[in-house]
Amino acid sequence: MEETLHLILQGCKLAKDLESNLGNLANQPEILSKSCEEIITIFAIAKQRLINNAQEAAALFTQREAQTSLQQQQQQQSTGDPSLQEWLKYGTVISQAMGMIQQQYLAAGGKTAPFEISEMGGKNMMEGSSSAASSRLKSSMGGEIQAMDVSDSGRASSSSSQRSRRRKDDDEKHIMTVPAPQMGNTDLPPEDNYTWRKYGQKEILGSRYPRAYYRCTHQKMYNCHAKKQVQRLDNDFNTFEVTYIGQHTCHMSSTAPSIPPPPPPPLAQDHHHQMMMATQSMVTQQSTPASSSSIPLGRWLSMEFSLGTSASGGSAGSSGGAGGSTTTAATRYGRDVVDYPVVADMADVMFNSGSSSSNSMDFIFPSVDDKWETGDKKN
């Protein structure tokens, strides 16, 4: 265990070194890339060890990682170095991707995700929602995600009214916290690869921020009763608490058909293993120096950078909903918003990467070299 921690610390040191020299290396992407790969490799090894250990060890690892991310964020904010902002964006992309992975994982009925999850079950939904919001502290940067698996079976509901208003339904509810987008329009709820239609918003007693109510856009077409509620945490403006209610019965992604719906069907224990493998697969691809398909951090950075530019350049193409990769909000306010579908695709590939294709990352990063050049020119 100590060895693993030492590895992590070493990775942190290297990251700090890289950070301090980032200005000098800004025009040397190859060196940057190698440095990043080195860091990624170290963290990947450490992570692998932790995964192999007990959950206890994994929790400690995540804590360390979150601290590191937080430190980087704080340092970045204090320096204001634009090149470091790309570094930060990298973390944001990962965070977003992790968020979606988390959801995919929950969709698979998983109980323990490859990264941190705190699970709470058996309590009623409203308790979980409001009190948890005030008591749980989250990191908005590190991609920390907490999820509560809440099955609201406590109270029977008899809705006989024509309007069928059910305060307490029997649908499964999953509460999770996800970091808000740190660029673009941060008011938007996190992208989750489904299209939602907002049907209400309410001020919640004791909560600083209102709660927004969404239902599946295809509710009528597919009789899909999936819903979600989104609310900022009282103590953390940068974190959303998202409650998923019910399951998607719609099939909406033609481009990424293998994505399972977020609300979790209580199935397949094996998904945990698949998740682990998918995540590890990504790490491996990134961290294997010999692999030409590994993605240097510089490419991740440029990728994210291009995301930012494309968002302002015109994300009108992201509309259309049925593509399964945008929210209605993102569509509506797309001009200010980061183009999340790319991140969704990342998660998609990560979940479908399996072992079949070594070029899955090519799907995520089409012509990344060009994008690097684009980003470079930007600088």
Next chain:
DNA sequence: GTGATTTGACCAGA
């Protein structure tokens, strides 16, 4: 014109 969002009102459960 179509579909999404906003927002005040309504309703049901606690």
Next chain:
DNA sequence: TCTGGTCAAATCAC
């Protein structure tokens, strides 16, 4: 009675 969840008309955006 209070509060959260939903409805639906008005409005907005494409």
